[in-house]
Amino acid sequence: MGIQTAMDRITESASIIEAMRAADDLAFEAGRDPGVRTLRVLSAALSADDDLAAIAAVHALAEMNDEEAARLLSSLLSSPRAYIVEHAADALGRRPARPEAIGRLVRLVADGGFAGMLAQHTLEKWSAGAAELLAVALETACTGTLSPDARARLVETMGLVRHPLAVRPLRAWASDRSAPPAVREAAVAALGQRREPVAISTLEDLVVEGGAIGELARLALIDAEPAPTAHRADEGLTVAQLFLHADIDPSLSSAGSGDNGGIATLLVRLGDALVAEPAAVQRVLTLSRGTTAQAGPDLLRVAGGETGHVYGHIPLSAPPVTSAAAWPLRVSVRRGIRRLLRAAGRVDVLHLRMADVGSLAAADVARELGIPTVFTVAPDPHSVIASLERSGTLTREAFGPADLTEHFWFRTHLVQSLAASAAHSVFFPRPSLERDMHALVGIDMTSHPERHTVVAEGVDLDVVDRAVARARQAADGAGHTPAIAELAALLDALPAHRRRLPLLVTVGRMHRIKGMATLVQAWADGPLRDAANLLVIGGDLEHPSADEREQLDRIDVTVPAPERATRGLLLTGHRSNDVAAEWLAAARFGLPGRAESGGVYVCASLKEEFGLAILEAMATGLLVVAPDSGGPATYVDDGDTGFLTETADPAKLITATERALARAAAGDDGAAARARDLVAARFTIQGMAAKLAPVYESVALSEAELQRAAEQLV
Incomplete structure (x- = not known):
C-alpha cells in the first residue's frame, strides 16, 4: 500500500485500537521499502503531535534495513519524551546490536521500571552477537555510584550475557559478604544459569554459608543441573497453569487481597475438578508467587511425581508487587517457572491466561522446553482502551503518557504474540465474539476453527x-x-x-x-x-x-x-x-x-x-x-x-x-x-473442566505427532 498510505491509515483511523492495529502494516511497509522517503515519513510522524503515529514510527524504524534508520532509532533513547525512550528500547531488540546504544540501555536497566525491563530484554538479545561489549559495559557500570537495587539489576543483566567474561565478576559479587544482599542474590541466581565448573564450585561454597544466600545457592545448583528424564509416555497428562500475581493455596485464604481476584479462586477449583474428571489429566501443576523457603519443598513434591493437584511457588522478593509493577521481575520469574517445569519431568500443556509478566516469561520457557501452550484470549487491554476512549479519558494525542503507566501498546502486542504462538486458543463467551475478536485483537476465529474453543468459566x-x-x-x-x-x-x-x-x-x-x-x-x-x-x-x-x-x-x-x-x-x-x-x-x-x-x-x-x-x-x-x-x-x-x-x-x-x-x-x-x-x-467448574480436558488432550496428541515426525527426519 505504500508507506504514506500506511501512515494515513493510522492518523485517520476512527479509534485508538484501529490505529494500533494499522501500525503493523506501517512496520511491514517500512521493511519492504527502507528508502529515503520512508525515513522522511517516519521522521515527520515522530515530530508531530499524534502520539500513536509517533509510537508506530518508532517500531517501523526497527524493521528498516538501513543504517540511517538504525542511527535515528538509537538516538531516540535520548528523547525528552519518556514514552518514546521506552518504545525505542523495545524496538532496538529487533535490530542487530548498536554499540552507541549500549550505554544508554545500561542506564535504563539501572533506573529500573518497565523501561528497564525492555532495555534488559534488548541487551539479552544482543548478547549473542556483542557479548564482550556488554560484559565490559555492565562491569564498568557496576563500579559507579549506584543504589543497591540498581547494581542488582545490572548484575542480573550480566547473568544474561553468555560469555566466559561474565563468570568472573558474577563469582566475585556472589562471594562478597560486604556487598548488599540484593546484589549478592542477583549474582547467585545468575550463576545457576552457568555450567562452568568454577561457577558450580562457587555455588557449592555458598550453600555451606547457609541463610538466605545458602537457600538461593541451593536453588541455583538445581538450575545448573541437566534437565531430569521425562516421565513415561503412558502416564496421564500433566497440565500446568499459571497466575503469578496471587498467593494461591488450596484454602483460598488470600482471595480478594491485592491481585488475588477471581482467577486465583478459579485455578484452585479448576485444578481440583480436572484431576477429579474421569479423563486424561492426571496431574495439574498450579504456579504462583511465593518465597525462597517455599520453593525447595515445592520442587521435591513436583520432582517426586506427585499426582493430583500440585502447587508450585515461584520465589519473588517481598513484599508482593502488583501486576502492573511486576514487569521488572521478568528474569527471576522466568527462572522460577523454568525450574518448576523442568522438575516436573514432562509437562504436556501449559495454559496461559493473562498478558502479564508471568505469561511473558512462561512463553519463553515453553519455547525453550518445547511445551505447547493454550492461551485464553481476552481483549484486554483492548476493551479498556475502547472504553476509556469512549468516555473521553483517553485520546490519541495524550496516548503516550497514559501508555507509560498502563503499557497499553506492549500488552496488546503481547496478547497477539501469545495467541499466535499458542497451539490452541480459548475464548470467553461474548455477545459478538467473532466480530470483537477480529475488530479488537485481529483474530479470525473462522480460520482453523479446530484450534479455537469457547469455554465459559465456572463456579463450584x-x-x-x-x-x-x-x-x-x-x-x-x-x-x-x-x-x-x-x-x-x-x-x-x-x-x-x-x-x-x-x-x-x-x-x-x-x-x-x-x-x-x-x-x-x-x-x-x-x-x-x-x-x-x-x-x-x-x-x-x-x-x-x-x-x-x-x-x-x-x-x-x-x-x-x-x-x-x-x-x-x-x-x-x-x-x-x-x-x-x-x-x-x-x-x-x-x-x-x-x-x-x-x-x-x-x-x-x-x-x-x-x-x-x-x-x-x-x-x-x-x-x-x-x-x-x-x-x-x-x-x-x-x-x-x-x-x-x-x-x-x-x-x-x-x-x-x-x-x-x-x-x-x-x-x-x-x-x-x-x-x-x-x-x-x-x-459450573465441573463443566469447565469437562470442556478443557479434551482441549488439553488434543494439544498433547498433536504435539506428540509433530515430535514423531521430526524424529523420523533425523
Missing part, C-alpha cells in the same frame, strides 16, 4: 448451595455459622435505623478497573444510600497495595473512615471464597434485626471479560447489576435475573441498582430459581 455450585442453606437457616432464626456470625457482628456496628435496610454487595479486588470507589460514590451521593447499606468485600485494608490505596483514598474522600458505619458503608477487606458465598446468600435472605431481605449484587467494573463473582451471586439467587458488555451480557437476562448497564456512567449505574432493589423487594423467587438453574446448566 456445591460451595454456593451450602452457603444458601446456611444463610436460609440463619434467616429463619437458627444458629449462626462462624461466617454468618462475623457478618452479624459487622452489621451490629450500623445505626439501628439502618439495620432495617437490605444490603448492596460487591466482591472483588480493590482496583480501579473493578470500580469499587465508583460504586461507593454512586451509592453515597444519591438515593441509594437511603435505600440500602453497602457491603464491599475485598482488598487488604491493613497493608494495601498501591492500587488498593488509590481506591481506598477515593472512598475516604466520599465517606471518611470514621463515618462509614454511621452512613451504612461496610468495608470488610478480603475474605475466603466460602465466607464470601455465605455473605452473598445472607444478603438475599437477610439477617433478622440486622439486615432486611432483598439484597442486590452490584458489579461496577469498567469491564468484565467474564465475571465469576457475578455468577456466584446469581447462583445464590441474588439479583445482579452488571456491565452491559463482555461476558455478563451472555448470561444475565436483563430485567429478569439482573440488570445490565453502562457501569462507567454513575447515573445509569444508580438507575439500574434502584430497579434491582425494587425488583428484589417484590420477592420473585422464580427469578432466583432461574438464575441458579442457569448456573447449574452452563457455568
Whole structure:
C-alpha cells in the first residue's frame, strides 16, 4: 500500500485500537521499502503531535534495513519524551546490536521500571552477537555510584550475557559478604544459569554459608543441573497453569487481597475438578508467587511425581508487587517457572491466561522446553482502551503518557504474540465474539476453527448451595455459622435505623478497573444510600497495595473512615471464597434485626471479560447489576435475573441498582430459581473442566505427532 498510505491509515483511523492495529502494516511497509522517503515519513510522524503515529514510527524504524534508520532509532533513547525512550528500547531488540546504544540501555536497566525491563530484554538479545561489549559495559557500570537495587539489576543483566567474561565478576559479587544482599542474590541466581565448573564450585561454597544466600545457592545448583528424564509416555497428562500475581493455596485464604481476584479462586477449583474428571489429566501443576523457603519443598513434591493437584511457588522478593509493577521481575520469574517445569519431568500443556509478566516469561520457557501452550484470549487491554476512549479519558494525542503507566501498546502486542504462538486458543463467551475478536485483537476465529474453543468459566455450585442453606437457616432464626456470625457482628456496628435496610454487595479486588470507589460514590451521593447499606468485600485494608490505596483514598474522600458505619458503608477487606458465598446468600435472605431481605449484587467494573463473582451471586439467587458488555451480557437476562448497564456512567449505574432493589423487594423467587438453574446448566467448574480436558488432550496428541515426525527426519 505504500508507506504514506500506511501512515494515513493510522492518523485517520476512527479509534485508538484501529490505529494500533494499522501500525503493523506501517512496520511491514517500512521493511519492504527502507528508502529515503520512508525515513522522511517516519521522521515527520515522530515530530508531530499524534502520539500513536509517533509510537508506530518508532517500531517501523526497527524493521528498516538501513543504517540511517538504525542511527535515528538509537538516538531516540535520548528523547525528552519518556514514552518514546521506552518504545525505542523495545524496538532496538529487533535490530542487530548498536554499540552507541549500549550505554544508554545500561542506564535504563539501572533506573529500573518497565523501561528497564525492555532495555534488559534488548541487551539479552544482543548478547549473542556483542557479548564482550556488554560484559565490559555492565562491569564498568557496576563500579559507579549506584543504589543497591540498581547494581542488582545490572548484575542480573550480566547473568544474561553468555560469555566466559561474565563468570568472573558474577563469582566475585556472589562471594562478597560486604556487598548488599540484593546484589549478592542477583549474582547467585545468575550463576545457576552457568555450567562452568568454577561457577558450580562457587555455588557449592555458598550453600555451606547457609541463610538466605545458602537457600538461593541451593536453588541455583538445581538450575545448573541437566534437565531430569521425562516421565513415561503412558502416564496421564500433566497440565500446568499459571497466575503469578496471587498467593494461591488450596484454602483460598488470600482471595480478594491485592491481585488475588477471581482467577486465583478459579485455578484452585479448576485444578481440583480436572484431576477429579474421569479423563486424561492426571496431574495439574498450579504456579504462583511465593518465597525462597517455599520453593525447595515445592520442587521435591513436583520432582517426586506427585499426582493430583500440585502447587508450585515461584520465589519473588517481598513484599508482593502488583501486576502492573511486576514487569521488572521478568528474569527471576522466568527462572522460577523454568525450574518448576523442568522438575516436573514432562509437562504436556501449559495454559496461559493473562498478558502479564508471568505469561511473558512462561512463553519463553515453553519455547525453550518445547511445551505447547493454550492461551485464553481476552481483549484486554483492548476493551479498556475502547472504553476509556469512549468516555473521553483517553485520546490519541495524550496516548503516550497514559501508555507509560498502563503499557497499553506492549500488552496488546503481547496478547497477539501469545495467541499466535499458542497451539490452541480459548475464548470467553461474548455477545459478538467473532466480530470483537477480529475488530479488537485481529483474530479470525473462522480460520482453523479446530484450534479455537469457547469455554465459559465456572463456579463450584456445591460451595454456593451450602452457603444458601446456611444463610436460609440463619434467616429463619437458627444458629449462626462462624461466617454468618462475623457478618452479624459487622452489621451490629450500623445505626439501628439502618439495620432495617437490605444490603448492596460487591466482591472483588480493590482496583480501579473493578470500580469499587465508583460504586461507593454512586451509592453515597444519591438515593441509594437511603435505600440500602453497602457491603464491599475485598482488598487488604491493613497493608494495601498501591492500587488498593488509590481506591481506598477515593472512598475516604466520599465517606471518611470514621463515618462509614454511621452512613451504612461496610468495608470488610478480603475474605475466603466460602465466607464470601455465605455473605452473598445472607444478603438475599437477610439477617433478622440486622439486615432486611432483598439484597442486590452490584458489579461496577469498567469491564468484565467474564465475571465469576457475578455468577456466584446469581447462583445464590441474588439479583445482579452488571456491565452491559463482555461476558455478563451472555448470561444475565436483563430485567429478569439482573440488570445490565453502562457501569462507567454513575447515573445509569444508580438507575439500574434502584430497579434491582425494587425488583428484589417484590420477592420473585422464580427469578432466583432461574438464575441458579442457569448456573447449574452452563457455568459450573465441573463443566469447565469437562470442556478443557479434551482441549488439553488434543494439544498433547498433536504435539506428540509433530515430535514423531521430526524424529523420523533425523
